[in-house]
Amino acid sequence: MAEQTYVVTGMTCAHCVSSVSSEVGAVDGVDSVAVDLASGRVTVSGAGYSDEQIRAAVDEAGYQLVSA
Numbered sequence: 363m364a365e366q367t368y369v370v371t372g373m374t375c376a377h378c379v380s381s382v383s384s385e386v387g388a389v390d391g392v393d394s395v396a397v398d399l400a401s402g403r404v405t406v407s408g409a410g411y412s413d414e415q416i417r418a419a420v421d422e423a424g425y426q427l428v429s430a
């Protein structure tokens with residue numbers, strides 16, 4: 363089990379948080395997602411997922427992953 367923190371831009375409200383949480387949470391291997399709206403930090407726990415999968419999920423939700 364590993365924890366990785368990413369920074370996502372474009373999130374402005376609780377709806378954004380829930381969109382990112384559900385898209386990232388659906389990635390294979392992701393066990394939990396914690397989003398801090400103020401800092402844009404998205405902390406992902408799990409195993410077997412890749413940064414690119416997280417990037418794609420964030421993109422799918424309509425936001426941008428700016429750092430891993």
Ligand SMILES: [Cu+2]
Nearest residue numbers: 374375377378
């Ligand atoms: Cu929003």
